[in-house]
Amino acid sequence: MSRVWFRTEAVTDTSRLHDRQLITRCLAGDTLAERALYDAHVERVYRLMHRMAGDADLAADFTQETFIRAFERLEQYRGDSSLGTWLHTIAVSVALNGMRKVKRLRGRTEAIDSVPEIAIQPLGLTGDLRARLYAAVDALSEKLRPVFVMHDVEGYTHDEIATTLGIPVGTSKARLFDARAKLRLALAAFAGDHIA
């Protein structure tokens, strides 16, 4: 599992100092600081939005809305968590609301059987199984999916997830356990031949 985004405490302290300076300048109306803040966090936010939305346009929309809200509410940031975590709290909220809206508008969700086969063949998984896995992740509930995507796909720690989602660390772990159990169940019958 890739842990590209894992950050040590020392890095976090430095980042917070940097964030504080940026925020002060942003609140003073410094547009260069706003851009610097955006540049520092947009990649990670966009990645998570794309992982959750599965669509580049939606990911861009959610990222845009996240930063707009963040700039509007910057003075409310108290520094209890890192700026990145605070931004992610906004981002996840924006994404969940946005996805609800999208689902309502589409009025349907793709059935697992209708998911097209993925052409790329990862190690140990056939295209069919992979497509099933993706559909099963898509079908996870609103509580389980963010935890699973953040932890198992993007490599966030339980501490980060807990702070971002405003839940205890134990709940984050429990939700990840539940998510994996559901995926196992969803894939069990199909996976027999492929991953015995």
Place this chain on the structure above:
Amino acid sequence: MNDDNFDELLAQGVRDYNAPGAIPREEIWERIQAVRAARRAATPLPPSVKPRMRRAPVWLGTAVAATVMLSVGVAIGRRVERSHAPVVASVQPVVPKTEATSASAPQAPVVSTTPDRDSIVTAIQHETQHTARRARELASAGPAPSPSRAADDNRVLAYQLVVMQHLVGSEAMITAFRSSARRGSVDTQIASWSRDLLNTTRLLETSPAAQDPTMRRLLEDLDLVISQIAQYTTRGQVNTDDLELIEQSIDKRGVMQKLRTLPGRNAPVGT
């Protein structure tokens, strides 16, 4: 399969789940800036300076200009609508190049879009871009530094004009999209056109123009329909399910009806 095996396979399998491509960093930043500027400009006006149409004689010049521009927009939209009929009529069967090909597969019709239609679409796209520029300018300008009733009235009227132009352009684009969809094709020109319109729609949704509840609902409806069209045309593949969803959105929300029955849209133009 034990837990460890499963977790390992899961880790491998989900690595590419919804994997993001290149981040449109600049595009998102521009949109953020535009929306924030629009929101700053959208600070509510006190009731005393809200637009009052009885003051129209003061703005007669602007109103005349608005009417002329709207008329041009309506005329262009209707020309696009008409220009599609000959396009359908001009569908020509493919002339088989060899006997083998003629025997092996049924001949698909080739739709040739006329230069006239292309030039009209380009002209309207141009108009759309102009409207988008104008909307951005208005948003960037923000409220007048020393607010006066005249300045505020001017600003509101300017927004109304931009909104009307935008609605005319949106109607033309939706009409063009439906027409190409009826032909069973995806017009790639509409992809960029619809994205331009979507950006302007979102800009206007956060502008003073959206203070009117009816207009706000219409802009929200347009946001949905145009974003569906933008996504569909960007994908560039015919998908009847998605088309049906778009049609449902247009019909259920009465988008075309609302666009065509807007006040000021009843001028006998090109009829």
